[in-house]
Amino acid sequence: MSFDSFSTPDPHPDWHDLLTGYALGNLSSEEAATLEALLAQRPELKADLLAYQETLAMVPYALEPQPLPPGLEQTLITAATQSPQASPKPSTLRPLGSSPRPLRKPWYGAAMTAAALVIALIGTDNYQLRQQQLTLQADMERTQAEIQTLQETLLAKETLLAEVAAKPQFEEVVDILRQPNALVYSLQGTGDALTSSGSLLTLPNHSEVQLVSHNLPVLPDGQVYRLWSVATEASSPMFCGQFNNTEAGNVQWTVPDALCNATPVQVIITVDAVVDPPVPKGPAVLESSI
Amino acid sequence: MGPIDSWDDTALVSVSSDADLLASLRAGQVEALRTLYQRYGRLVYTLSRRILHSDEEAEEITQDVFLTLWKKDAYKAERGSLSRYLVVLARSRSIDKLRSQVAHRQRLHKWHLMMADHPSTPLDIATLGERGERTRQALKTLSDKERQVIHIAYYEGLSQSEIAQRLGIPVGTVKSRSRQALRKLRQTLETRL
Incomplete structure (x- = not known):
């Protein structure tokens, strides 16, 4: 167009x-x-x-095109043949034109046989070793990524525990955090509330959510905070209840729709007038990153 | 010493369309992956290297991007070109990696030291190669400030407020300037088609 x-x-x-x-x-x-x-x-x-x-x-x-590393193409192709999509049992395949194991010379002396054996082992097993190494490396990278995700979740929970230890309703928060499937959304201040931050805690299939906040002011009468859940990057924000904050920065409320707790990509908190209709309108004060 | 000229290694190898190659790829033909790598590998590698300033990490990202294409049937043609899919994936993974490196700002910027000598031939210069020249010309039509904000946003993965802080301008200006720049880029690139 x-x-x-x-x-x-x-x-x-x-x-x-x-x-x-x-x-x-x-x-x-x-x-x-x-x-x-x-x-x-x-x-x-x-x-x-x-x-x-x-x-x-x-x-x-x-950008100025850069030459590709010389071995990368073959490394990629080898790794691809190891993946689930590849033809079966690539480890049993031998590269075309590769030599049979050079162990067929009985007229060599004992020393020569030993030397040949060493060379043979190094030479012929190298291909399989490389493939095994690639598979192990891929497994290790996947595991490391999982560990990193778990560590981040743990860190978020530990940080939150430290924050709420001195606050009312501390036990409710800890109870949620003890659940293995607890979801914690880290919220950052936005717009006029750049210094605010918070954590939103939910449990799948539970209708109550907890907000633990820092520097989020208590609103005057007539105004409320509203929580919006964004299910996918293309979805409209869904109204997920309203609340006012407390001096302690710890508040709990019940969400109006079970979908609010279905692992949204983003949660947003806005400031609205109590009398406003429940449509996304007021300025955002806290947002989770997508 | 000079960089190579073309993004495309497949001028002599294949004239198959991306769609044909993807169909073969989904049928498990690893040679289709090889051809797509020869077509877009250099773009993915160069972009990752620009963001990460590291040969080794760019190599990892490149392998990761193409293995993802191979293993996961995630690319959907109706959502845009394969080229964009690969660029977006490479950029996103590179920036994730960059952000995960706490000390990345202290790293040596080796970009200009790593230019490798590589002979180019007229056959290297194919359709994909022309995109480079066209995009370079289009970027030249932007003002210095517009180009700067696009480069920082694109290659450094900074947030709007971080860009604003770096450049000493309001966040609103970062947004309006980058949006205006993208609008001009589109206009220029489409006029040159």
Whole structure:
């Protein structure tokens, strides 16, 4: 689609701004909600969104191409043949043209036989050893990634434990954290609440959530915090209850919909007037990263 | 000493479309993976190396990206080109790795020291090679400030506020400048098609 081909009136004065912001990953939550509504109304704009994403993906083409490491292609192909998608039992395959084991010379003396055996072992097993090493390396990397994820979860829980130890409802929080399937969302302040932070705790299939916050002010009468759950990057924020904070920065409430606790990609907390309808409108104060 | 000219190693090897190669890949043909690696490996490797400033780590990311393509049937043609899928995956994994390295800011920037000598031939310069020149020209149409913000956002994985702090400008300016730059890039690249 040509950039100059748009003859229809602009559906939103800032729509290029929203589309480019989405491609760059720098939309605010309000802008994301506006864009989502806009795309629902004008689905043909998804082609423009794709065009901006493709444009951004062209940026690295401007780099000076670098030569690939000489052995990488074969390492990749060997690793691929070891993967579940490969033809069966690659370890039994021998490279075409490879020699049979050179152990067939009985006229060699004992010393020569021993030497040949060593050379044979080194030479012929090297291929299999390399493959085994690659498989082990891939297994180790997967395990390390899992360990890292577990460590991060543990760290988040430990940090939270330290934060809540002196707060009311400490035991409820600890009870949740003791559950192996507890979900902890780290929240960062945004907009006018840059110094605020917090952690949201939920348990799958439970309707209660806990917020432990730091520097999140208690709101005056007439205003509430609202929690929004974003199920996927393309979903609209879903209303997940409202609350006011306490001086201690520890509050618990019941979510109105079981889907609120179904591992959303992001949670957002906004400030709204009590009388506002439950649609995403007020400014965000805390957000988890996607 | 000079870098090579082309992104594409397959000019002599294959004229199969990405779609054909992906179909073969899904049927378990490892040669299709080899051809796709020869077509896009250099792009993935160069991008990862630009972000991580390390040959070894770029090699790891490159292998990881292509093994992911091989093992997981995650690429969906309706969501964009294969080239973009690979670029996005490589960038995302490289930036994750960069962020996980606490001391990455202290690392030596070896980028300019690692240029390897490699002969180029006219046959190297294929369609993918032309993309490089076209994109370089398009980036030149941006102002220095626009180009700077795109480069920092793209290759360094900094948040908007970190970019704002680095450049000493408001976050709003970072956003508007980068969005305006992307808009201009699209316009220029499409005009040159």
